[in-house]
Amino acid sequence: MEKQNKACYWFLFFQDKLLLKKNNGSYQIPYQENAPFGTDNSFEVVLDSSLSARAASLSHEITEDEQWIMIGLRASWNYLPLDWYKRAGKAHQLVHWDRNSRFCPACGKPLAWHTVISKYCDSCHQEFYPVISPAMIVLIRRGEEVLLVHARNFRGSFHGLVAGFLEVGETLEQCVRREVMEETGLTIKNITYFGSQPWPYPSGIMIGFFADYESGTIKLQDDELSAGSFFSKENLPELPAKLSIARRMIDWWLAGEPAEKPAF
Numbered sequence: 001m002e003k004q005n006k007a008c009y010w011f012l013f014f015q016d017k018l019l020l021k022k023n024n025g026s027y028q029i030p031y032q033e034n035a036p037f038g039t040d041n042s043f044e045v046v047l048d049s050s051l052s053a054r055a056a057s058l059s060h061e062i063t064e065d066e067q068w069i070m071i072g073l074r075a076s077w078n079y080l081p082l083d084w085y086k087r088a089g090k091a092h093q094l095v096h097w098d099r100n101s102r103f104c105p106a107c108g109k110p111l112a113w114h115t116v117i118s119k120y121c122d123s124c125h126q127e128f129y130p131v132i133s134p135a136m137i138v139l140i141r142r143g144e145e146v147l148l149v150h151a152r153n154f155r156g157s158f159h160g161l162v163a164g165f166l167e168v169g170e171t172l173e174q175c176v177r178r179e180v181m182e183e184t185g186l187t188i189k190n191i192t193y194f195g196s197q198p199w200p201y202p203s204g205i206m207i208g209f210f211a212d213y214e215s216g217t218i219k220l221q222d223d224e225l226s227a228g229s230f231f232s233k234e235n236l237p238e239l240p241a242k243l244s245i246a247r248r249m250i251d252w253w254l255a256g257e258p259a260e261k262p263a264f
């Protein structure tokens with residue numbers, strides 16, 4: 001069991017599950033001197049300059065008891081204050097990267113932590129940083145309607161927004177146009193930036209745009225989308241969970257796109 005000289009927050013994961021300590025009906029990130037359970041190679045994470053924290057993978061899942069519970073990272077949004085959910089997301093991205101960057105991709109020698117966000121290969125003299133995968137997400141308006149789709153990889157029956165990963169050499173706007181054309185057969189115009197949100201499942205960032213329908217009839221890409229059409233405000237299907245940028249974008253559109261955008 002690892003020991004520290006002073007107490008710190010412990011962000012401990014088994015796969016995508018986060019360890020939480022129960023405290024009179026609420027839940028919190030454990031704060032103590034020693035790791036509460038056996039970990040392999042914990043490392044320091046800087047989440048906020050005023051917080052001392054470490055993160056690691058657990059060697060096995062902790063069974064729920066009176067003191068402890070493990071919660072999926074997405075579901076932890078329901079258990080933790082928003083700031084702590086965001087910190088847990090960053091810690092999880094680093095834990096995921098730590099597990100998947102044990103060796104130098106150029107020469108195969110073991111990599112060691114160099115700074116709190118990088119590793120270094122002593123042999124190649126190269127520094128490596130966590131990979132972040134940018135994905136575009138777009139809300140398309142057509143008059144008073146909005147395009148909502150159900151993607152086959154959604155966890156649930158809700159409808160969300162068209163989204164897809166950035167490819168090498170693309171601008172963000174080109175990616176938005178390409179994804180909309182590939183997935184729905186539509187062309188769009190007036191692409192404007194909305195906002196972004198880290199999406200640590202396991203290492204993404206969602207970059208949100210608004211756009212207007214220009215032309216075309218909906219032809220769904222069958223292997224990605226199982227449903228998709230334009231909906232009016234009065235006739236909406238089940239919407240994504242509140243924690244997602246998709247929901248924030250839909251809610252902002254429903255509110256009439258007020259000057260102030262909802263922050264994450």
Ligand SMILES: [Zn+2]
Pocket residue numbers: 104105106107108109121122123124125
């Ligand atoms: Zn190397």
